[in-house]
Amino acid sequence: MRDLPLRLARLGRALRAHGVVTTLRDELDAVEALALVDRGDREEVRRALRIALKIPRADFETYDRLFDGFWRAVPDGMPVAPRRPVERPVAARGPALHWDPDTRRLSTGARPSAQGERPGYSPEALLRRKPFDEDWSGRDLVRMERALARLARRLATRRSRRLVPTRGRGRADVRASYRRALRTSGELVTLARRARAVEEPRVAFLLDTSGSMDAHTRFLLTFALTLRRAAPRAEVFAFNTALVPLTRSLTPGKVRLTLDRLAASVADWSGGTRIGECLSRFYEDHLAREAAGQTVVVVLSDGLDRGDPGRLAAAARRIRGRARRLIWLNPLLGDPRYEPAAAGMQAALPFVDHFASAHDLESLERLVPHLAG
Amino acid sequence: MKPEIQALLAALETEGYITEPATATAVFLAREMRKPLLVEGDAGVGKTELAKVLARLLDTELIRLQCYEGLDVQTALYEWDYPRQLLRLRMSEGRGEDPREVEARIFSRDYLLERPLLRAITRPDRAPVLLIDEVDRSDDGFEAFLLELLSDFQATIPELGTIRAEHPPYVVLTSNRTRELGDALRRRCLYLFMEHPSLEKEVRIIRTRWPKAQGRLAREVGRFLQALRARPLVKSPGVAETLDWTQALLSLRQESLEPEVVTQTLGCLLKDRHDLEALTPSEVASLVTLAREESLP
Numbered sequence: 001m002r003d004l005p006l007r008l009a010r011l012g013r014a015l016r017a018h019g020v021v022t023t024l025r026d027e028l029d030a031v032e033a034l035a036l037v038d039r040g041d042r043e044e045v046r047r048a049l050r051i052a053l054k055i056p057r058a059d060f061e062t063y064d065r066l067f068d069g070f071w072r073a074v075p076d077g078m079p080v081a082p083r084r085p086v087e088r089p090v091a092a093r094g095p096a097l098h099w100d101p102d103t104r105r106l107s108t109g110a111r112p113s114a115q116g117e118r119p120g121y122s123p124e125a126l127l128r129r130k131p132f133d134e135d136w137s138g139r140d141l142v143r144m145e146r147a148l149a150r151l152a153r154r155l156a157t158r159r160s161r162r163l164v165p166t167r168g169r170g171r172a173d174v175r176a177s178y179r180r181a182l183r184t185s186g187e188l189v190t191l192a193r194r195a196r197a198v199e200e201p202r203v204a205f206l207l208d209t210s211g212s213m214d215a216h217t218r219f220l221l222t223f224a225l226t227l228r229r230a231a232p233r234a235e236v237f238a239f240n241t242a243l244v245p246l247t248r249s250l251t252p253g254k255v256r257l258t259l260d261r262l263a264a265s266v267a268d269w270s271g272g273t274r275i276g277e278c279l280s281r282f283y284e285d286h287l288a289r290e291a292a293g294q295t296v297v298v299v300l301s302d303g304l305d306r307g308d309p310g311r312l313a314a315a316a317r318r319i320r321g322r323a324r325r326l327i328w329l330n331p332l333l334g335d336p337r338y339e340p341a342a343a344g345m346q347a348a349l350p351f352v353d354h355f356a357s358a359h360d361l362e363s364l365e366r367l368v369p370h371l372a373g
Numbered sequence: 374m375k376p377e378i379q380a381l382l383a384a385l386e387t388e389g390y391i392t393e394p395a396t397a398t399a400v401f402l403a404r405e406m407r408k409p410l411l412v413e414g415d416a417g418v419g420k421t422e423l424a425k426v427l428a429r430l431l432d433t434e435l436i437r438l439q440c441y442e443g444l445d446v447q448t449a450l451y452e453w454d455y456p457r458q459l460l461r462l463r464m465s466e467g468r469g470e471d472p473r474e475v476e477a478r479i480f481s482r483d484y485l486l487e488r489p490l491l492r493a494i495t496r497p498d499r500a501p502v503l504l505i506d507e508v509d510r511s512d513d514g515f516e517a518f519l520l521e522l523l524s525d526f527q528a529t530i531p532e533l534g535t536i537r538a539e540h541p542p543y544v545v546l547t548s549n550r551t552r553e554l555g556d557a558l559r560r561r562c563l564y565l566f567m568e569h570p571s572l573e574k575e576v577r578i579i580r581t582r583w584p585k586a587q588g589r590l591a592r593e594v595g596r597f598l599q600a601l602r603a604r605p606l607v608k609s610p611g612v613a614e615t616l617d618w619t620q621a622l623l624s625l626r627q628e629s630l631e632p633e634v635v636t637q638t639l640g641c642l643l644k645d646r647h648d649l650e651a652l653t654p655s656e657v658a659s660l661v662t663l664a665r666e667e668s669l670p
Contacts, residue, residue, distance in 0.1 A: 025560055029406070033563075034404050037398065038375035047395045053404055054564035057413070161443035162512065175447065178455030185466065186459045293513055293552050321553035 005031060011070040012053075018066065020059045026052065026228060042071055146305040170195030202294055203234040204323075206282060208301030210240040210273035235286070239278035243285075275301060275344055276311030283318045290322075297323040302332045303345025313347035320351040333357030377401060390426040391570070391578045392419070399565040400427060409523050409544035411508075411559060413422075414567030415613015416549055423567075424504035424517075424545040431543065434501040438489040440511035446518065452526055480532040494526050494538035503542040508558075509551045516555055523561055526606045571613060572599050578612055579619050586619050593630045594619050596664035604652075607645040617641045630665060632658040 008030055012022045031208070033052035039043050046067050055063045059115060151373045165176065176192035205224055224246065236246040287295060297319055305312055320326050328348065333356065357363045374394065400423070412420045429433035458479040465475045478484075487495065493503040507517065522528060526538035534548040546562060567645035570578060576595040579586055582626055586594070593613065602609050610618075618641040627634055635639060636657050643649045 008583065020558070023560060029408070029563070032406055033402050036375075036402060037378070043395070044378070044398060045374050047398045048402060051395070051563050051565055053397045054411075054559055054562070056564075056567045060566075160512070162514070163443065163447065174456060178459060179453075179630050181459060182455075182462065186462050287558065320551075321550075
């Protein structure tokens with residue numbers, strides 16, 4: 001086979017076009033591996049390239065298919081890398097959103113009609129059970145912020161198994177104690193101690209801003225703002241048909257400005273949802289670039305998806321693999337009539353560590369102890 | 374197939390490691406390209422065993438580092454022998470030795486405790502096999518540290534300076550995929566995904582390990598396992614479980630599978646309560662019938 005580097009580059013490009021990550025470095029490894037094996041043996045070349053290109057198990061089928069194209073003896077027979085299919089988001093614009101300074105809530109002009117559209121509604125005026133889609137007084141808001149702050153802190157700290165030196169209590173560290181004793185020519189004067197480190201995992205917060213979630217928008221925003229205050233390492237995203245990073249536009253204390261900016265920056269505020277695509281975009285552009293096991297991913301969505309449920313499941317699985325944990329908060333869960341029957345929700349559930357309701361203060365407070373560790 | 378790979382496959386087999394050509398290809402490439410080999414796959418498919426066999430094959434030392442969460446540099450790389458240093462210090466006090474000399478002495482290689490990673494890069498005669506087992510269990514801080522070590526095969530000890538490997542070790546990393554490894558680490562290695570063995574391979578593995586299991590038993594066990602793995606299980610039995618089970622059947626003097634004995638010994642194969650409960654006696658019976666029927670000539 002002549003023109004090998006060229007064909008390998010084409011194979012690499014085809015793989016990338018199909019979502020299989022291969023880098024230049026992998027291709028160089030592949031060239032080196034090809035020089036070492038019997039190039040007349042198709043199966044051996046297939047195996048060697050798979051090993052050198054580091055194809056993960058999940059992509060074996062894609063690889064096999066593309067490899068057959070690579071192998072074909074006619075150089076022109078090489079399939080041209082297909083373009084990533086462009087999926088047009090279905091235009092499903094909801095009513096425009098505006099901030100009402102009197103009720104201090106975000107509204108869509110016309111309130112959504114009553115039947116089933118306002119999950120979490122309960123006739124008792126118990127504050128703690130007051131759904132987030134009701135109108136709130138200033139005091140309620142303060143209390144909610146407090147609960148949210150606790151939740152955020154819980155999400156954003158974690159005791160590691162790694163032991164670090166500490167001044168306070170902890171296990172005696174014989175090694176460090178001896179080292180310290182060297183200073184005092186071998187007298188053990190003080191014991192050094194170690195305790196479990198407190199880690200601050202990153203928190204990524206994904207808000208569903210589609211039409212079906214409209215009623216909960218104020219809660220979402222309060223959550224996001226409080227979270228930013230409690231955990232500076234939190235990242236906030238909004239999604240419906242596209243994923244929009246919000247972290248930069250969230251400035252505590254400037255809620256109104258924030259809301260205006262949000263409405264401007266989120267392309268399809270309260271339109272339809274494509275959760276699967278948005279989650280896989282989040283995985284590729286953000287999570288895959290971070291060290292594994294550091295980020296707690298919190299999705300706040302009702303799981304009513306217009307996209308392909310299989311795609312959502314795949315995205316949830318990948319996120320699960322790299323995140324410290326995947327938490328799904330569903331405001332609809334507060335409604336006793338609700339079963340997570342939405343196809344999207346069903347598909348994602350097996351990969352979710354913690355699936356909880358988040359429709360009122362009480363549900364949030366219940367959530368806090370579950371998030372230890 | 375390239376003769377060298379063929380020979381390697383045969384050599385692995387004479388060491389009692391029966392495997393697919395992909396494994397031999399990966400080991401061959403890792404050896405020639407001097408790159409670490411990352412092996413992933415279900416528990417019990419023989420990932421750790423591969424490193425052991427490789428060490429025997431190369432007639433070299435196997436150095437093993439078991440990873441766990443909280444594994445730190447002192448346990449993985451090196452540590453000073455503090456008690457000995459202190460004793461030395463005490464002794465020198467009485468004699469009035471030059472403090473600088475004492476210091477140089479107690480921070481010399483004599484007082485250094487080698488942990489697996491340092492040991493792997495300081496072998497004077499030949500390259501050892503370094504097995505970094507279950508790397509997915511370590512935290513990502515350690516993963517980043519490994520990355521550095523695996524790219525240069527050198528380590529820096531502040532008191533001593535940089536130690537560079539004269540014979541870079543053959544590195545095998547294994548992962549059970551309890552978490553995804555970082556892309557950077559994966560890209561630095563060659564990657565092999567190990568599957569459960571095919572029927573023919575599994576029967577040969579059983580016969581190699583337990584020569585007494587000639588005749589029908591090995592074949593029936595193999596069939597049974599293949600059928601069992603096709604079921605949705607929480608934890609799929611690996612080769613290790615197959616061998617345990619065969620041993621159990623042999624010590625019960627079984628020459629062929631009997632549903633009753635199979636049910637009694639199922640604990641050798643299924644180590645999850647849900648899996649055990651999900652398999653009813655009638656299902657066991659039908660699996661056994663399947664395994665026995667197919668083993669007729």
